[in-house]
Amino acid sequence: MSINATLIGQLIAFAVFVYFCMKMVWPPLMAAIEDRQKTIADGLAAGERAEKDLELAQAKVSEQLKDAKTQAAEIIEQAKKRANQLVDEETQRGHSEREKIIAQGHAEIEAEKNRVKEELRKQVASLAIVGAQQILQREIDAQAQNDIVEKLVEEL
Amino acid sequence: MASEYTTTEYIKHHLTNARMCSTDEGIVFNKACEDAGFWVWHVDTLGWSIGLGLLFLFIFRSVAKTATTGVPGKLQAFVEIIFDFVDSNVKSTFHGKSELIAPLALTIFVWVLLMNLMDLVPVDILPMIAGMVGEYGFGMDPHDVYMKAVPTTDLNLTFALALGVFILILFYSIKMKGFGGFTKELTMQPFNHPAFIPVNFILESVTLLARPLSLALRLFGNLYASELIFILIATIGLAQLPLHFIWAAFHILVLPLQAFVFMMLTIVYLSLACEKH
Numbered sequence: 001m002s003i004n005a006t007l008i009g010q011l012i013a014f015a016v017f018v019y020f021c022m023k024m025v026w027p028p029l030m031a032a033i034e035d036r037q038k039t040i041a042d043g044l045a046a047g048e049r050a051e052k053d054l055e056l057a058q059a060k061v062s063e064q065l066k067d068a069k070t071q072a073a074e075i076i077e078q079a080k081k082r083a084n085q086l087v088d089e090e091t092q093r094g095h096s097e098r099e100k101i102i103a104q105g106h107a108e109i110e111a112e113k114n115r116v117k118e119e120l121r122k123q124v125a126s127l128a129i130v131g132a133q134q135i136l137q138r139e140i141d142a143q144a145q146n147d148i149v150e151k152l153v154e155e156l
Numbered sequence: 157m158a159s160e161y162t163t164t165e166y167i168k169h170h171l172t173n174a175r176m177c178s179t180d181e182g183i184v185f186n187k188a189c190e191d192a193g194f195w196v197w198h199v200d201t202l203g204w205s206i207g208l209g210l211l212f213l214f215i216f217r218s219v220a221k222t223a224t225t226g227v228p229g230k231l232q233a234f235v236e237i238i239f240d241f242v243d244s245n246v247k248s249t250f251h252g253k254s255e256l257i258a259p260l261a262l263t264i265f266v267w268v269l270l271m272n273l274m275d276l277v278p279v280d281i282l283p284m285i286a287g288m289v290g291e292y293g294f295g296m297d298p299h300d301v302y303m304k305a306v307p308t309t310d311l312n313l314t315f316a317l318a319l320g321v322f323i324l325i326l327f328y329s330i331k332m333k334g335f336g337g338f339t340k341e342l343t344m345q346p347f348n349h350p351a352f353i354p355v356n357f358i359l360e361s362v363t364l365l366a367r368p369l370s371l372a373l374r375l376f377g378n379l380y381a382s383e384l385i386f387i388l389i390a391t392i393g394l395a396q397l398p399l400h401f402i403w404a405a406f407h408i409l410v411l412p413l414q415a416f417v418f419m420m421l422t423i424v425y426l427s428l429a430c431e432k433h
Binding site: 014 | 213219243260262263267320
């Protein structure tokens with residue numbers, strides 16, 4: 001139970017152990033742990049960044065989707081409008097074409113009628129003249145009465 | 157307990173170290189060393205403590221050598237838990253920068269813990285083996301073969317640890333404050349007046365010396381008492397079984413606690429030594 005030389009031996013052993021621990025044990029363990037801490041911290045940061053990126057991308061995607069939807073709706077609306085417009089225009093055009101054709105037909109009919117009337121008148125006149133000529137050939141010189149006939153024709 | 161002892165002899169035998177000394181007749185052991193004075197070596201204390209210290213260094217060094225920064229193995233994870241525990245305690249208490257304090261704390265904690273854990277080895281096994289080896293290997297009287305296997309129940313060991321810490325306290329005090337600063341700390345506190353220098357010096361010296369003394373005696377006292385009670389329990393026959401279990405279970409708490417207290421106080425004393433007032 002007494003203090004003896006063991007104390008010296010233990011003191012030396014203690015010093016050697018602490019020195020060995022300080023030189024050979026602590027630094028490599030510390031380095032390994034710190035390295036791993038750094039790796040883990042980097043990994044966590046990368047994960048966080050990726051998550052943020054994903055969130056951003058998702059937001060972008062949904063925004064683009066919304067844009068595309070509104071655009072599509074717009075295009076459909078425009079197309080409908082355009083179709084309606086086309087139908088209207090075509091209808092309009094058809095109407096006017098019809099009117100035009102009808103008007104043309106009317107005009108043609110009118111012209112033909114006039115022409116036939118003229119022809120008829122002329123023929124009637126020349127028939128009258130021929131008739132009159134034949135009647136008058138016996139009595140009057142045809143030349144002398146020609147101006148009277150022409151005057152008659154003009155009046156018709 | 158071995159039946160050929162009386163209880164007193166049995167206890168005394170278990171609490172005696174194996175001694176070694178050199179006399180005129182060469183190297184002699186145990187009873188022959190009664191008159192050798194200071195130059196006696198407790199070979200059991202030295203053997204167990206150095207063996208356990210080497211075990212600690214071997215395990216930690218082998219882990220440190222192969223330590224991966226990636227996924228650690230189970231042994232590395234275990235070592236790192238202890239390492240981190242010590243490191244966080246050092247960092248929370250000691251605020252200076254020192255390459256020594258943390259490894260010192262680690263060495264103290266693990267080494268003292270391993271030595272304390274020898275307390276849980278049933279008290280008869282190691283002395284019995286030693287007695288048989290002494291009797292059949294060397295033809296000695298087994299009653300004259302001693303084996304006190306818990307090194308921390310030897311005052312020499314606890315005082316060696318405390319003395320090491322005390323030397324470091326002095327070293328850091330002088331290194332951080334200068335010799336003058338350290339002297340001033342010893343003489344100008346707590347009463348800052350020249351007339352009080354002797355009083356201050358006495359007070360501060362007691363404070364300073366009480367630190368290693370309390371470190372050594374606390375560890376020794378706790379372990380010696382618990383070892384003594386283990387031995388006492390071992391003397392009461394069959395009833396020792398539940399009692400031994402309870403006492404051993406209790407020491408699963410006490411032994412690490414003592415190691416922790418020793419480490420923590422070392423850190424605190426050294427951080428006090430490094431603090432400037």
